[in-house]
Amino acid sequence: MKKSSFQNNIQSFGRFLSGMVMPNIGAFIAWGLITALFIPTGWSPNEDLATLVGPMINYLLPLLIAFSGGRLVAGIRGGVIGAIATMGVIVGSNIPMFIGAMIMGPLGGFLIKKVDSLFADKIKSGFEMLVNNFSAGIVGGILAILAFQVIGPVVLALNEVLRMGVHTFVNHGLLPLAAIFIEPAKILFLNNAINHGVLSPLGIQQSAETGKSIFFMLETNPGPGLGVLLAYWVFAKGMVKQSAPGAVIIHFFGGIHEIYFPYILMKPALLLAVIGGGASGIFTFRLFNVGLVATPSPGSIFAYLAMTPRGNYLGVLAGVIIATLVSFLIASILIKRSVLKGDTMEFESAQSQVRDLKGKDLHIDKTDKKYTVDEINEIIFACDAGMGSSAMGAGKLRKKLRAAGSQIKVINKAIDEIPADAKLVITHHNLTKRAKNQAPQAEHVSIQDFLQTPAYDLLVERFTSDKNKQSRSAEKKSRQQTSLNTEILKKENIKLGLKSVQKTEAIKMAGELLVKSDYVDPDYIDAMLDREKEMSTYIGEGVAIPHGVGSAKKKIKQTGIAILQFPDGIDFDGKTAYLIIAIAGVGNEHLKILANLSEVIEEKNTAEKLRTTSDLNYFYRQFTL
Template sequence: MATSATTPATQPSSGGARVKLQQFGRLLSGMVMPNIGAFIAWGLITALFIPTGWIPNATLEALVGPMITYLLPLLIGYTGGTMIHGKRGGVIGATVTMGVIVGTTVPMFLGAMVVGPLSAWVLKQFDKAVEGKIKAGFEMLVNNFSLGIIGGLLTLGALKGVGPVIQGITNVLSDGVQVLVDHNLLPLINILIEPGKILFLNNAINQGILTPIASGQVVEAGKSILFMLESNPGPGLGILLAYWLVGKGSAKSSAPGAIIIHFLGGIHEIYFPYILMNPRLILAVIGGGVSGTFTFQMLGAGLVASPSPGSIFAYFAMTPKGGYFPMLSGIIVATAVSFVLASLLLKTVKKTDEEDMDLETAAAKMKDMKSAGTAASPAVATAAANNVAANVRNKADVRKIVFACDAGMGSSAMGASVLRKKLQSAGVNLTVVNSAVSEIPADADIVFTQKTLTDRAIASNPNAEHISIDNFLKSPKYDELVERLK
């Protein structure tokens, strides 16, 4: 597939703010996404055992408070630290996170997102300063005491300084949300959320802002509507249904499969290219998001934890007792409004507009937007090319194929599924998995990544064969590899 000749590195400066926001979103999602399973565990325990839950149990309910107060922030702090400085960064990140936990009275997700990476960065600077200057035999002593002393001092600072500031910010954000709720203005947030998703700011919005506030509301009320603002699958479903029923060409034929991936699999990125084909459809998803949130609010809907990924199955799992009708109503209304608006816009689109960008071009544009700010330098690109040339594997040497993306849960999962089916159809029995680009398994023989992530993939596993592609859903390199491995 042809890609744009303009790389993110050479885009006009007007896109700089968007790139910075995307990078910020990647940092936040990188801290939260690996721990989503723990959030879901906490959400299920909350839904089951609190006094208004499915099977109230005072003994088991005792897990709810400590998990949200200690476990979840510590996991975020540790993960944020490892992103900056490996395991040493993770240890100091969790240590300093304890300071903001003890220094406040609200769940410290935001605090953990701040002090985890920051404390790891401080330790990393110290380690760089003393690198090569420690006498032989004293490495362990210096490493342990430096982490202990720096971590202890930063923990005290977090307890007395950072924690109260973060609590103040959290209180302001919570009060602001409450004002919107009290004045029935909460649906207006979707005017910002829906375009933000198309610009790949969804992680910054959902994981960085909404989830911390919503988790605090769950402790008080047993549920929160904030979990549903960004994750509602209804607006995207309406777009895909409109393309399926009134669209044309490859978009129409591919829409049914995209519906399954989006609505059942919860991977919302699948519908972004369909909007990029016709940017006017952003009005349809805004309409769907606003109407869905309005319905949620009017009927008192809410979830007990973040439904990640945003699958209808996750929605059912995270819905508290008695909340299924409000939840389904909001999704259905959002789908219907988005579908009607999208259908009208598609029927009135000019032929020249449809020919301006096909689905594959839109998908390539989406990949470029998502990877903005991560393009490799010429030197790194050369190194990547040398790696690919040197590490091409023979059929007998391939046991595991890995698809890698930023979080290791969205586009890479789709790519792994597509190639797995192609290999099975060709009678090739190999392991095909997906992972985050920073956590590629050491035993990976072949690694697929989007082009602008290949340099990071090589750094994560330099011994594998690395294959760069433009579109995880459709690439000629899949068929080329299948032929090689048959």
């Protein structure tokens, strides 16, 4: 329990830091490019343009961070007070005051929010603007003086202690050992706290002094994750092998490192691979004495190269390649050993572990207010900065909607940029409250994991089912009027009140019903079992849908389903399934079946009754009418 609370606190802290830094990454990149181009050792030295470097890092960037931090706490008003307060620590120091900005920005927002609450409903009509402006000015002025005289010196002292500690670490050649902490932390805490709270401020300060910093490279190196994904691609089997190439592209070229976390958790020993890769990469960077001019965000190879100063390309590429090779070699040994032992690597189970480490399970937080498909022409995916996770989630949902024939647009935005007229907004559950404040009129869908797909499938089914409700009704009536040989569900293929058995036995029983009704060839049962080994077909609400995919399509003669009811339940890899619905779909007809099933099991009362009822006619009507 304590561990979970600690993890949640770390994650919340990381998300807040990310909310301050990520919206301003463009400004950091602009500063980095100007630095790389125009300083005396840059690509195109220019004494006049180089004068931009100092004011940007000393004033612009800290003020942007402070404004973002204050805005997170108390809106635009909080952002303004946070920026005013931060001027105190900036003027009172001789180093880029990013840590001071991260303190004063949220503090300014918090205090002005408290002051505003004191005057709420106590200001006479006509004096609101006067009181608001003067209260902001007084609070901002006091905080700026406090920051100049007290907070600034304290932050300077702490910064000096931290700087001396880091330099001692670096001078003794121990920096590669940082991978022992950084690589596991990326997977356990999703890296925001370490990256934005520690490494980026250190990197910015070092870059201001030397024109580059290795600290920008410690956590963002794509090599370790790439090596693990390549090892899965080459040596693994089944679904995980098939999914690895796509993950390679998203990770290495898209810069979304979270994509490889489930692959590590499938086999925790692979932490050795990313630690080895990270340490060897850092050692190589140090050997070549290279660094980047700013944070590469997202951490793709393109961002890496864009932030590389002149004369550093060989060392930077060498560090990425060495990290990839070392990680690949270690991961290859571990994965090949697992394959030889016959170990099953459950990709879906690993994704669940990622959700558990984030303190969550997939759910959709439905609201009372819903819009019809005709009223919604755009879906907004929102996260802290409108990049990374939300971009990938938006891409996944967009692809699924297009495949289903829907023309609804899906775009990703930062929380603070959600349009005022948004009808449907999708956010991580920890951000839903902020999203509701930003767009109270919208319907908000809260999801637990941008990488997980069942939520997207439910949304697709909802929109396509609403849009095609009449056509599906006509299809159902047409099926009812056809002969028994072409019915998708026959009453004799519904078996109620069965005694609990092992999962594989239940799948075989359902498959035999499909064979008996001449829906499939006997070999289709083996395909169902193989599919279950690759990934569980449990979909929630006590329902599992075993089916074959890929080459198994050739073994399907006609579309049909069979349903087995086990009132006492069957263990599906830790989940209890009461209904086993075997599916055989010709072409894309299985999508229609899934849409129909989702409507049935979506109703809690109906789903509960289906688990226990002995009324065959009731059961049949729920799936056919």
